[in-house]
Amino acid sequence: MANLNIDSIKNQTYDAIVIGSGISGGWAAKELTEKGLKTLVLERGKDVKHIKDYPTTMMNPWEFEHRGQLPLEVLKENPVVGKCYAFREDAQHFFVKDKEHPYVQDKPFDWIRGYQVGGKSLLWARHTQRWSDFDFEGPARDGFAVDWPIRYKDIAPWYSYVEKFAGISGNKDGLATLPDGEFLPPFELSCVENYFKETVTNKYKDRHVIVARCAHITEPQPIHFEQGRGKCQNRVLCQRGCPFGGYFSSNASTLPWAAKTGKLTLRPDSVVHSIIYDEKKGKAKGVRVMDAHSKQMTEYYARIIFVNAAALNTNLVLLNSTSNRFPQGLGNDNGLLGKYVAFHNYRARVSADYEGFMDKTTDGRRPTSGYIPRFRNVFAQETSFLRGYAAGLSASRGTMQSREGIGASLKENLLHPSLGPWRVGSHMMGETIPKETNLVRLDSTQKDAWGVPQLKVHVDYDDNDEQMTKDYIEQLTEMFTMAGFTNISSSDSKQAPGLDIHEMGGVRMGKDPKTSLLNEWNQLHLCKNVFVTDGACMTSTSTQNPSLTYMALTARAADYAVKEMKKNNL
Numbered sequence: 001m002a003n004l005n006i007d008s009i010k011n012q013t014y015d016a017i018v019i020g021s022g023i024s025g026g027w028a029a030k031e032l033t034e035k036g037l038k039t040l041v042l043e044r045g046k047d048v049k050h051i052k053d054y055p056t057t058m059m060n061p062w063e064f065e066h067r068g069q070l071p072l073e074v075l076k077e078n079p080v081v082g083k084c085y086a087f088r089e090d091a092q093h094f095f096v097k098d099k100e101h102p103y104v105q106d107k108p109f110d111w112i113r114g115y116q117v118g119g120k121s122l123l124w125a126r127h128t129q130r131w132s133d134f135d136f137e138g139p140a141r142d143g144f145a146v147d148w149p150i151r152y153k154d155i156a157p158w159y160s161y162v163e164k165f166a167g168i169s170g171n172k173d174g175l176a177t178l179p180d181g182e183f184l185p186p187f188e189l190s191c192v193e194n195y196f197k198e199t200v201t202n203k204y205k206d207r208h209v210i211v212a213r214c215a216h217i218t219e220p221q222p223i224h225f226e227q228g229r230g231k232c233q234n235r236v237l238c239q240r241g242c243p244f245g246g247y248f249s250s251n252a253s254t255l256p257w258a259a260k261t262g263k264l265t266l267r268p269d270s271v272v273h274s275i276i277y278d279e280k281k282g283k284a285k286g287v288r289v290m291d292a293h294s295k296q297m298t299e300y301y302a303r304i305i306f307v308n309a310a311a312l313n314t315n316l317v318l319l320n321s322t323s324n325r326f327p328q329g330l331g332n333d334n335g336l337l338g339k340y341v342a343f344h345n346y347r348a349r350v351s352a353d354y355e356g357f358m359d360k361t362t363d364g365r366r367p368t369s370g371y372i373p374r375f376r377n378v379f380a381q382e383t384s385f386l387r388g389y390a391a392g393l394s395a396s397r398g399t400m401q402s403r404e405g406i407g408a409s410l411k412e413n414l415l416h417p418s419l420g421p422w423r424v425g426s427h428m429m430g431e432t433i434p435k436e437t438n439l440v441r442l443d444s445t446q447k448d449a450w451g452v453p454q455l456k457v458h459v460d461y462d463d464n465d466e467q468m469t470k471d472y473i474e475q476l477t478e479m480f481t482m483a484g485f486t487n488i489s490s491s492d493s494k495q496a497p498g499l500d501i502h503e504m505g506g507v508r509m510g511k512d513p514k515t516s517l518l519n520e521w522n523q524l525h526l527c528k529n530v531f532v533t534d535g536a537c538m539t540s541t542s543t544q545n546p547s548l549t550y551m552a553l554t555a556r557a558a559d560y561a562v563k564e565m566k567k568n569n570l
Contacts, residue, residue, distance in 0.1 A: 012286075012298065012299065012300045012301060013300070013301040013302065014040040014265070014302045015032070015037035015039065015302060015303055015565075016037045016038070016039045016040070016303065016304045016306065016561075017039070017040045017041075017042065017286070017287050017302040017305045017306070018305075018306045018308060019042050019272050019305070019306065019308060019309050019314075019317060020042070020119060020307070020534065021041050021043040021119055021255065021268075022114075022118065022119025022120055022121050022250060022308065022310060023119070023121045023534075023551060024308040024534040024550040024551065024553075025041060025043075025119070025250065025308035025534070026118070026249075026250030026255050027162065027254055027533075027550075027555055027558075028306040028308055028533065029041045029255060029258040029264060029266075031555050031562075032263075032561075032562065033258040033263035034261060035558070035559075035562040036263065036562075037565075038265075040267065040300055040302065041255075041258075041264065041267065042287065042289055042300075043115075043116070043117050043119075043266070043269075044271045045114075045115030045116035045117065046117070046269060047117050047266075047268040048116045048117045048251055049251070050241075050251040050252050050256060051241075054241030054242075056089075056090040056091070057240040058243065059090065059240075064089050064090065070082070070088060074092070077097070077098065077099065078098045079098065080098050080112070081110075081112055081113075083499055084110075084112050084499065084501070088239075090240050091123065094114050094123055094239070095112070095113070095114055095123070096114065096115050101113065101448065102446075102454060103454050103455045103456070103457060104454050106456055106457060106458035107457070107459055107496075108496035109457040109496055109497050109498040110496050110498035111498050112501045113310070117251065117255070117268050118249055118255070119310060121248070121249040121250045121251070122239070122251060125545065126214045126248070126368070127213065127214050127545040128170075128213050128215050128547065128548040129178055129212070129213055129390075129545055130156075130159050130179045130181055130544070130549075131155075131179075132177055132179050135540070135544070136148045136150065136151050137151070138431075138540055139539060142386050144433045144434070145340060145540050146508070146515045146539060147539075148540070149510055149516075149519060150520050154520070155549070155556060156179070158552035158555050158556040159549075159552045160181065161555055162548065162552050162555055163182040164223060165223055165227075166215050167215060167217040167221070167229070167248060168182065168183055168213055168214070168548075169183060169185060169186050169187060169214055169217070169368075170184075170186050170210075170211065170212075170213030170214070171183065171186045171211060173210045175208055175210075175373060177374055178373045184216075184217060184219050185219050186218070187211055187214070187216075187218070187368050188211065189211050189370055190362050190394075190396060191357050192354050193393060193394070195356065195357070195483070196209055196395065196479075197370075199483045200372075200479060203482055204479075206375050206378070207372065207375045207479070208372065209370055210371050210372075211369075211370060212369050212392070213368075213371075214247075215248035215548075216232040216367050216368070217229060217231055217245075217246055224245075228245060229244070230246060231244070231246060232244070232247060232367060234365045234366060236365045236367050238367060267289075269292035269293060271290045271450045271452070272287055272290075273287075273288040273290055273450070273451075274287070274288050274317065275287055275305060275307075275530065276288060276301075277323040277325060277330060279323065282325075283530075283570075284305050284529055284530050286299050286301035286305075287302075290450045290451075290452075295449075295450060303529060304529045304530075305529065305530045306531045306532075306533060306554075307531070308534045308554070311341075311504055311506065311534055311535030311538075312455060312536075314507060314535075315338050315341075315455070315507060315536055316452070316453075316455045318330045318331065318332070318337055318507060318532075319332075319338055319440075319441065326526075331517055331524035331525060331527045331530070333513075334513065334515070336436075336515070336517060337506065338439050338506045339439040340434035340438065340439070340506065341434065341438045341440060341459055341504070342434040342435075342503075342505045342538070342541045343432055343459065343497045343500055343502055344429050344430060344500040345428065345432055345461070345469065346428065346429060346499065346500040347492050347493050348427070348472050348473050348490065348491070348492050349426065349427045349428075349490065350473060350476040350480060351423065351425045351426070351489055352423075352424045352425075352485035352486060352487055352488040353422060353423060353424070353485065354422040354486070355422075356484070361397040369394045370392065370394060371392060372390060372392075372393055373390055374389060374390050383467070383471060385467035385468045386433055386464055387464075388430075389428045389431065389471075390428075390429045390544065391427065391428055392426060393425070395422055395424040395425075396422070397419055397421070397422045398420050399418065399419060400417060400418050400420040402418075424480065426480075428472040428476075429543050431468075431542055432461070432462075432465055432541060433540075434508070434541070435462065437460075438458065439459070439506070440455055440458070440506060441456050442454075442455065442456065443455070457498075459498070461497065469492055473492070476490075504535040504538035504546060505535070505536065505538050505539070505541075506536050507532045507537055508537065508538065509539050513525035517532075518532055522537055522553060522554075522557040528569075528570060529570045531558075533557050534554075537553065
């Protein structure tokens with residue numbers, strides 16, 4: 001029996017374990033396997049294979065029972081995920097349904113999740129802006145949160161590394177606030193967006209309008225053909241899964257690349273319960289995993305563990321990883337695990353009409369938009385609120401149908417639509433300040449279907465967010481007015497945190513183990529063979545979409561981890 005037990009442990013032992021298969025987990029798998037490590041990737045959701053498991057990707061509108069809409073009954077059953085713009089008939093199978101995975105809301109929080117191989121990399125908005133030193137230095141300048149242990153120079157080469165592999169389109173804009181990257185040809189701004197760009201440039205020295213950088217292949221390079229990926233077709237059906245691999249996802253890119261090494265073992269339907277801490281060796285030795293269907297518990301072992309379960313679930317796993325040494329959660333001597341959670345404020349919008357360029361219209365589709373990088377409190381503190389916001393921008397021209405008349409005249413009107421005015425829209429992407437009161441913790445009584453404590457979320461806006469929202473509306477209204485736009489209107493959705501799908505923090509990086517959980521290499525200060533490189537590691541949020549930074553941090557940490565393993569330091 002002893003020999004059988006030894007063989008069983010051997011079969012369940014790897015060089016590395018990666019928890020999660022989304023954007024950062026896929027990168028961890030790629031980097032670790034490429035460097036020769038026998039790697040186990042654990043995914044709590046179902047398997048999704050590239051192309052094969054995109055059931056709606058080639059369907060026509062009339063082939064959907066409800067023409068893309070969801071029945072009222074489905075929306076009523078899913079009051080949280082039903083708010084997400086991509087939760088529609090063509091992509092609902094990639095989203096977690098509310099009843100299946102409950103959580104506790106101390107404060108309203110719309111937790112949008114995708115439990116499957118590839119995670120939310122199948123569903124993300126694909127905007128990929130680099131951070132600058134203005135972002136990494138933010139906490140040090142204003143004293144809120146703690147200082148980042150890294151600066152732009154530390155991550156810049158890793159941005160370049162992941163951009164070349166993933167395929168990022170964009171312009172080299174030469175902006176200090178938004179460093180240029182390794183870009184494929186950009187998408188184009190519409191004529192009204194270009195007009196607005198010129199107007200803003202002439203009026204303001206510190207404000208810019210660019211086309212947003214995005215993870216779409218506009219001109220495939222050899223590395224993309226090696227991945228089996230092709231050019232983006234501008235279908236704008238990305239939430240269905242792209243059969244061309246035109247946008248970056250774990251399914252189309254990093255996971256197949258890792259599989260080619262022969263070093264990858266991918267286990268879907270594997271719910272991670274906790275990380276096992278070896279009291280004698282003073283490090284983690286493995287992971288407890290429950291089969292999603294049979295609920296049978298299995299332990300897997302490895303020298304290093306990357307936790308990439310997505311920000312809030314990564315907090316949950318670490319909080320649930322208790323031991324005699326760490327009764328409050330793995331590495332949590334300072335009691336900060338789960339605290340200082342932050343997000344992006346997407347509440348406000350400004351829209352308008354434009355009566356120029358009536359001889360032109362938009363043609364075709366584009367999977368990105370215009371982008372206004374942050375211009376508030378960059379070089380100096382100039383407002384009553386801290387940090388700032390970026391903004392999306394789009395201008396397009398649609399058709400209008402007259403519904404006047406009866407019978408033949410009504411039919412004639414509907415069959416001959418006319419072009420409407422140019423519609424211009426913007427939405428804010430505000431940086432929220434990490435606060436100790438914005439936190440997640442384990443519920444003491446309620447558990448999920450696998451016996452894991454449910455996550456209790458206590459996250460809210462503050463006065464800084466209110467002031468920032470007000471300023472965004474004022475400034476964009478001023479800019480739209482200056483450009484000659486008409487019928488300008490603004491709105492504040494008052495939506496709960498979470499719907500931005502950019503939750504970050506709880507396991508933040510920092511220089512001091514007393515005030516942070518991770519060091520500059522994304523290692524737990526107090527458990528050196530555990531790395532966290534998803535959104536949970538973020539010390540602050542900046543205004544840029546965060547996924548590119550997760551990719552770069554993951555590649556950087558994996559490189560470091562393997563080097564440390566070879567030195568027998570892990």
